[in-house]
Amino acid sequence: MSGDPILSVRDLHVRFALASGEVHAVRGVDLDVQAGETVAIVGESGSGKSQTAMAAMGLLASNGKAAGRILYRGEDLLKLGPRRLDRIRGDRITMIFQEPMTSLDPLYRIGRQIAEPMIHHRGLGARAARARAIELLRLVRMPHPERRIDAYPHELSGGQRQRVMIAMALANDPDILIADEPTTALDVTIQAQILELLKDLQARLGMAIVFITHDLGIVRRFADRVCVMRAGEVVETGRVEPIFADPKAAYTKMLLAAEPTGRKNPVPPGAPILLEARNLAVSFHIPAGWFGRSAFELKAVDRVTLALRQGQTIGIVGESGSGKSTLGRALLRLMESEGTIRFEGRDLRSIDLRRNPEIRRELQIVFQDPYGSLSPRLTVGQIVTEGLLVHEPGLSRAERDRRAIAALEEVRLDPAMRDRYPHEFSGGQRQRIAIARTMILKPRVVVLDEPTSALDRSVQKEIVDLLRELQRVHDLSYLFISHDLAVVRALADDVIVMRNGRVVEHGPADDIFEHPRDGYTRALLSAAFGGWAGGEEPEMRSDVSTAMDL
Amino acid sequence: MLRYVLRRMGSAVPTLFIIITVSFFLMRIAPGGPFNLERPLEAKVMENLNRIYNLDKPLWQQYLLYLRNLARGDLGPSFVYRDFSVGDLFANGLPVSIQIGAAALLLALLVGTALGAFAALRQNSPLDYLVVGVATFGITIPPFVVAPILSLVFGVMLGWLPAGGWGNGALANKVLPVITLALPQIAIVARLIRGATIEALRSDHVRTARAYGLPTRVVVVVHALRAAVLPVVSYLGPAAAALLTGSIVVETIFGIPGIGRYFVQAALNRDYTLVMGTVVVVSIFVVLFNLLVDLLYAVLDPRVRYD
Numbered sequence: 001m002s003g004d005p006i007l008s009v010r011d012l013h014v015r016f017a018l019a020s021g022e023v024h025a026v027r028g029v030d031l032d033v034q035a036g037e038t039v040a041i042v043g044e045s046g047s048g049k050s051q052t053a054m055a056a057m058g059l060l061a062s063n064g065k066a067a068g069r070i071l072y073r074g075e076d077l078l079k080l081g082p083r084r085l086d087r088i089r090g091d092r093i094t095m096i097f098q099e100p101m102t103s104l105d106p107l108y109r110i111g112r113q114i115a116e117p118m119i120h121h122r123g124l125g126a127r128a129a130r131a132r133a134i135e136l137l138r139l140v141r142m143p144h145p146e147r148r149i150d151a152y153p154h155e156l157s158g159g160q161r162q163r164v165m166i167a168m169a170l171a172n173d174p175d176i177l178i179a180d181e182p183t184t185a186l187d188v189t190i191q192a193q194i195l196e197l198l199k200d201l202q203a204r205l206g207m208a209i210v211f212i213t214h215d216l217g218i219v220r221r222f223a224d225r226v227c228v229m230r231a232g233e234v235v236e237t238g239r240v241e242p243i244f245a246d247p248k249a250a251y252t253k254m255l256l257a258a259e260p261t262g263r264k265n266p267v268p269p270g271a272p273i274l275l276e277a278r279n280l281a282v283s284f285h286i287p288a289g290w291f292g293r294s295a296f297e298l299k300a301v302d303r304v305t306l307a308l309r310q311g312q313t314i315g316i317v318g319e320s321g322s323g324k325s326t327l328g329r330a331l332l333r334l335m336e337s338e339g340t341i342r343f344e345g346r347d348l349r350s351i352d353l354r355r356n357p358e359i360r361r362e363l364q365i366v367f368q369d370p371y372g373s374l375s376p377r378l379t380v381g382q383i384v385t386e387g388l389l390v391h392e393p394g395l396s397r398a399e400r401d402r403r404a405i406a407a408l409e410e411v412r413l414d415p416a417m418r419d420r421y422p423h424e425f426s427g428g429q430r431q432r433i434a435i436a437r438t439m440i441l442k443p444r445v446v447v448l449d450e451p452t453s454a455l456d457r458s459v460q461k462e463i464v465d466l467l468r469e470l471q472r473v474h475d476l477s478y479l480f481i482s483h484d485l486a487v488v489r490a491l492a493d494d495v496i497v498m499r500n501g502r503v504v505e506h507g508p509a510d511d512i513f514e515h516p517r518d519g520y521t522r523a524l525l526s527a528a529f530g531g532w533a534g535g536e537e538p539e540m541r542s543d544v545s546t547a548m549d550l
Numbered sequence: 551m552l553r554y555v556l557r558r559m560g561s562a563v564p565t566l567f568i569i570i571t572v573s574f575f576l577m578r579i580a581p582g583g584p585f586n587l588e589r590p591l592e593a594k595v596m597e598n599l600n601r602i603y604n605l606d607k608p609l610w611q612q613y614l615l616y617l618r619n620l621a622r623g624d625l626g627p628s629f630v631y632r633d634f635s636v637g638d639l640f641a642n643g644l645p646v647s648i649q650i651g652a653a654a655l656l657l658a659l660l661v662g663t664a665l666g667a668f669a670a671l672r673q674n675s676p677l678d679y680l681v682v683g684v685a686t687f688g689i690t691i692p693p694f695v696v697a698p699i700l701s702l703v704f705g706v707m708l709g710w711l712p713a714g715g716w717g718n719g720a721l722a723n724k725v726l727p728v729i730t731l732a733l734p735q736i737a738i739v740a741r742l743i744r745g746a747t748i749e750a751l752r753s754d755h756v757r758t759a760r761a762y763g764l765p766t767r768v769v770v771v772v773h774a775l776r777a778a779v780l781p782v783v784s785y786l787g788p789a790a791a792a793l794l795t796g797s798i799v800v801e802t803i804f805g806i807p808g809i810g811r812y813f814v815q816a817a818l819n820r821d822y823t824l825v826m827g828t829v830v831v832v833s834i835f836v837v838l839f840n841l842l843v844d845l846l847y848a849v850l851d852p853r854v855r856y857d
């Protein structure tokens with residue numbers, strides 16, 4: 001440690017006044033940031049890591065109050081009036097946010113938005129600010145900065161928007177850049193590029209970075225020091241290597257162990273094929289005119305062939321827009337497609353599933369969003385048994401209740417909670433409810449569409465374990481759709497890597513993870529596991545940038 | 551953009567055609583006719599009238615005749631105001647209704663936006679509740695209550711303004727009708743702006759603007775209010791069409807020679823051509839203002855582009 005810290009947080013408390021009482025979100029946090037270093041604040045949702053940063057920036061919600069001290073070069077940010085604070089934020093301390101899609105004003109060109117803080121803090125004229133904005137866009141490696149400066153945010157991809165945010169953050173040469181989960185909303189290959197960019201800019205410009213994240217992989221690759229938070233408190237802090245090598249706090253150990261582990265038992269060689277697709281294709285017609293003239297055809301799924309055996313899990317991996325979710329839906333006949341789909345040898349496309357509900361019952365799906373996919377106006381018991389009303393209308397109320405209890409027990413939820421409503425449950429519990437709703441129908445094939453993506457790592461691990469257990473007990477076949485390679489590795493027998501609707505690689509999970517052949521698969525793997533999961537340095541950096549045509 | 555405008559104009563033609571057709575036959579299904587008066591006319595007179603106005607021809611011929619005249623811009627003669635053609639009636643009344651309606655709309659936008667933004671910036675304070683309360687009141691009180699009260703207080707009791715009449719379009723005569731028409735619109739605009747501003751102030755990009763130390767004035771006016779205006783713009787289309795084509799209540803109570811009165815009078819009198827004329831004029835206004843609003847929306851929000 002050298003010299004005085006540039007930012008020091010002392011005994012910070014953040015409280016929110018709610019109708020139901022007070023929430024004490026941050027409880028006595030101490031934190032020091034030295035000039036030029038990278039400090040990671042790591043924790044799961046609700047740990048208070050973001051609110052710590054929001055308090056420093058004066059951005060707490062109107063019902064939030066911060067107490068304690070946040071000293072920037074000796075000045076207490078919490079005591080500054082709005083004008084004095086406005087002189088520091090956006091100039092000496094800047095911030096980038098988790099939501100690249102919404103953090104820029106949709107109504108103004110990005111050039112104007114990058115220029116605004118410069119005009120404001122540095123008194124630059126419009127022309128000078130524009131020239132500097134172009135320079136900054138070049139610095140954050142935006143392609144064609146002279147043209148892109150006049151783009152609106154919606155004309156840019158998520159990664160590009162985050163680059164614009166970074167350009168804005170660097171405009172006034174800040175001392176500290178606070179990055180609040182800046183890559184969480186981005187695909188893994190884009191995430192790797194943004195992280196690399198931040199690292200490079202820090203080396204060149206010398207600002208300190210406070211990096212807020214839930215992702216330990218990023219911490220390990222990126223930070224000098226780490227501060228682990230849980231329930232508003234710092235549980236462990238120190239240099240990154242010793243903490244990763246020898247964590248002291250039980251919670252840190254748990255976080256480090258929360259990476260999904262274990263492998264699925266292989267399928268017996270003679271297992272019958274349940275679901276089979278040949279040259280499955282889904283295309284969307286993007287209309288140009290009012291009268292349905294088709295401007296062009298988007299091939300969301302382009303001639304995919306696969307065969308799912310009883311008890312097998314096929315992992316479908318790809319980034320957003322790769323067509324993996326569309327494939328899952330088309331396989332279950334939830335959307336129209338071309339090609340053949342066979343379920344137990346019968347041509348699924350020629351069967352009217354409304355007339356044959358018993359087939360529908362055997363093909364089920366679990367969705368990504370545990371918040372949006374449960375009706376808020378039904379009790380958990382009603383949600384779980386809703387499918388039975390359709391598929392076994394003759395059941396008595398008592399019998400349905402008995403099944404609900406069994407289903408909830410099977411997903412390790414207390415059946416006594418079946419009279420409550422979804423909003424009373426956490427994300428992980430809701431996903432268990434969604435799984436119980438599926439399992440009560442005794443399906444044979446389940447499409448799992450990113451069921452763990454919205455969850456914290458430690459909760460993910462539990463859901464992965466649960467899914468494996470259910471599969472073993474009921475001999476289920478899974479189609480597991482995910483962008484999260486660590487989870488896929490823990491669950492899948494076979495892996496299909498998709499990109500732009502096409503299969504780029506298909507094979508047994510071990511082969512794909514150990515010896516990826518395709519360049520894009522390699523880029524995905526190195527971006528996801530970086531230098532730490534497999535213990536090897538990412539070697540595919542150049543490949544990452546060529547693989548993604550930004 | 552020009553192509554879009556032309557296409558929208560083009561698609562308005564079948565819309566108008568359907569509206570005209572449906573109204574034409576609906577009107578004829580209604581019992582009675584323009585010459586069924588309380589004291590029945592002599593059969594010979596009736597026959598002559600029917601012949602002059604082509605009412606003796608089969609309905610489909612009358613319909614085709616109407617369409618042919620309409621295509622030439624001829625709305626036909628009024629059956630009840632015998633000395634005027636429907637075109638004359640509108641030429642006299644429409645400018646009056648438009649003047650009153652446009653003034654009311656402008657007033658509503660200015661005052662409503664100011665009140666809404668004022669309330670949003672003081673969300674959940676007594677002043678906010680006051681604005682919301684008054685706005686709700688403004689929406690619930692119907693104009694046929696507001697109009698006589700205003701007329702009574704400012705016209706009769708205080709004597710500041712004329713209690714009614716058009717006075718050849720003197721400014722003083724327009725004040726009370728404009729206010730009566732504007733009041734509920736002010737309330738609606740204020741509520742829309744308030745809600746949208748509150749939402750915009752909580753949005754991520756406003757948080758960004760604050761995080762970058764921009765002054766409150768810039769944050770509110772540049773980044774929050776522009777977004778908040780968008781829902782009002784959508785509301786503006788139907789509102790403008792309704793206001794500019796006059797209001798039966800306001801025109802009747804204040805004795806203003808606009809076209810609002812024709813809606814009801816023409817229908818009651820079975821003045822077939824006047825009813826059809828009103829339908830045509832109002833439809834054109836609705837189509838036109840919805841198009842204008844869509845274009846304005848595209849100017850304000852770059853995410854919306856018509857190509």
